[in-house]
Amino acid sequence: xxxxxxxxxxxxxxxxxxDAFEYFQTAEKGYYEKEENGTERYKNAxxxxxxxxxxxxxxxxxxxxxxxxxxxTANIEDYQFINEAERDEDCKSWxxxxxxxxxxxxxxxxxxxxxxxxTNNRRIGFIDFRxxxxxxxxxxxxxxxxxxxxxxxxxxxxxxxKFAFEILNRNRLHLGTKVENLxxxxxxxxxxxxxxNPEHIAYFxxxxxxxxxx
Numbered sequence: 001x002x003x004x005x006x007x008x009x010x011x012x013x014x015x016x017x018x019d020a021f022e023y024f025q026t027a028e029k030g031y032y033e034k035e036e037n038g039t040e041r042y043k044n045a046x047x048x049x050x051x052x053x054x055x056x057x058x059x060x061x062x063x064x065x066x067x068x069x070x071x072x073t074a075n076i077e078d079y080q081f082i083n084e085a086e087r088d089e090d091c092k093s094w095x096x097x098x099x100x101x102x103x104x105x106x107x108x109x110x111x112x113x114x115x116x117x118x119t120n121n122r123r124i125g126f127i128d129f130r131x132x133x134x135x136x137x138x139x140x141x142x143x144x145x146x147x148x149x150x151x152x153x154x155x156x157x158x159x160x161x162k163f164a165f166e167i168l169n170r171n172r173l174h175l176g177t178k179v180e181n182l183x184x185x186x187x188x189x190x191x192x193x194x195x196x197n198p199e200h201i202a203y204f205x206x207x208x209x210x211x212x213x214x
Contacts, residue, residue, distance in 0.1 A: 007050050011053055016076065016079075021104075024104075024105070047108070052105050052107030052109070059075070064159070064167050069119050069152065070117070074114040074116045082114075086144065094177065113129040117152070123146075127142065127159075129163075136172060138170045138173055143160070153187050154190060158191060176202060177202050192206055193206050
């Protein structure tokens with residue numbers, strides 16, 4: 001169990017986390033107070049932030065590789081890269097830009113995993129996974145590739161499939177994108193995903209049996 005004293009000592013060593021915590025206590029707390037069951041949701045978010053403050057400073061670990069790409073865990077040192085990737089002109093219409101306090105909170109959420117894609121020790125994208133506590137499926141919540149036109153997008157999708165079906169041993173990998181994002185939908189089709197709902201959000205999935213037969 002993390003002691004509050006240890007938490008405050010930790011964030012004093014990491015000014016960016018301290019600044020994010022100050023923001024969390026003001027803007028984020030105000031947001032939760034407006035929501036139904038906001039007090040309980042804020043307590044849960046606060047717990048995640050405290051745990052995330054420690055996890056975000058852990059050394060990255062390699063998860064898996066596929067082709068020329070490597071997938072590893074992210075940490076706070078990756079935040080600037082992730083932040084700039086989210087704000088890129090080609091991405092910002094499809095991906096929301098998260099404040100550092102949100103990223104730290106997600107580091108403490110056991111149901112969420114933040115990862116970095118590398119090639120030759122160079123960051124070229126990131127993937128966020130959700131449903132990490134689910135027994136049979138995992139969701140690819142966000143993916144951004146910063147170097148385009150080199151085939152990294154397709155390789156990254158195969159990397160996520162390997163992670164879902166070989167590392168996690170799940171039966172289903174699913175994701176969604178806006179119906180206007182035709183480039184992303186083309187990529188999903190090209191890497192074996194099937195469209196299961198074409199409405200306001202275009203939902204795709206792949207089953208383990210399809211991955212095995214690919």
